[in-house]
Structures are given as C-alpha cells and as structure tokens.
Amino acid sequence: MATAAESTFYVAVRVAEGVRQVAKTAAFATFAAAGFAAANLATYIASLQAADNAYVTSVNSAANTLAAAGYTIPNAGTPNPGNCVPAPATFMPTCSVIGNGTATMGGIA
Numbered sequence: 001m002a003t004a005a006e007s008t009f010y011v012a013v014r015v016a017e018g019v020r021q022v023a024k025t026a027a028f029a030t031f032a033a034a035g036f037a038a039a040n041l042a043t044y045i046a047s048l049q050a051a052d053n054a055y056v057t058s059v060n061s062a063a064n065t066l067a068a069a070g071y072t073i074p075n076a077g078t079p080n081p082g083n084c085v086p087a088p089a090t091f092m093p094t095c096s097v098i099g100n101g102t103a104t105m106g107g108i109a
Contacts, residue, residue, distance in 0.1 A: 008065075012062035013059055
C-alpha cells in the first residue's frame with residue numbers, strides 16, 4: 001500500500017511520461033511529414049532529447065519532493081540508473097540503441 005506521498009510521486013511520474021509521449025509523437029509526426037528527410041534527422045533527435053530531458057527533470061523534481069517528505073526512491077543518487085540519459089544530438093541511432101534501456105525507479109505498490 002502506497003502512502004499519500006508515494007501516490008503523489010507516481011502520479012507525477014505518470015503525468016511526466018504522458019507529456020513525454022505527446023512530445024515524442026509530435027516530433028515523429030513532424031519528421032514523418034517532412035518525408036523522413038535526412039536533413040531533418042538532427043532536429044528530430046534534438047526533439048526526442050528535449051522530451052527526455054523534460055521527463056528526467058520532472059521525475060527528479062518529484063523524487064526530491066518525495067525525499068523532502070522523508071521518503072527515498074530505490075536506485076536514487078548520482079548517477080541514477082533509473083533515469084534515462086539521452087544521447088547527444090550528434091549521435092545517429094541504430095537499431096541496437098532504440099529505446100533507452102532504463103532501470104526501474106523501484107517498486108510502486
């Protein structure tokens with residue numbers, strides 16, 4: 001059974017993930033509308049990174065708020081294996097790196 005603080009945390013993570021998915025969908029739609037042109041790949045990747053960075057910032061903020069209430073998140077700390085780390089914009093993805101291979105932030109009841 002999750003406490004009220006933990007429930008607030010996972011709701012914040014769920015909302016952050018929803019915002020990230022909407023941003024990634026918009027970036028993909030824009031890239032697709034441009035005909036998947038190679039000239040637009042860097043912009044597409046930068047958009048994905050921005051979405052991931054906003055997500056990580058939101059999750060870290062929620063975790064810090066939870067920590068202020070006296071709770072800790074498993075896998076917390078620096079570096080945090082539970083957070084995704086976007087690749088630099090100059091990185092060209094291959095099938096081997098699609099997805100971010102993140103660990104979980106810990107069990108949520």
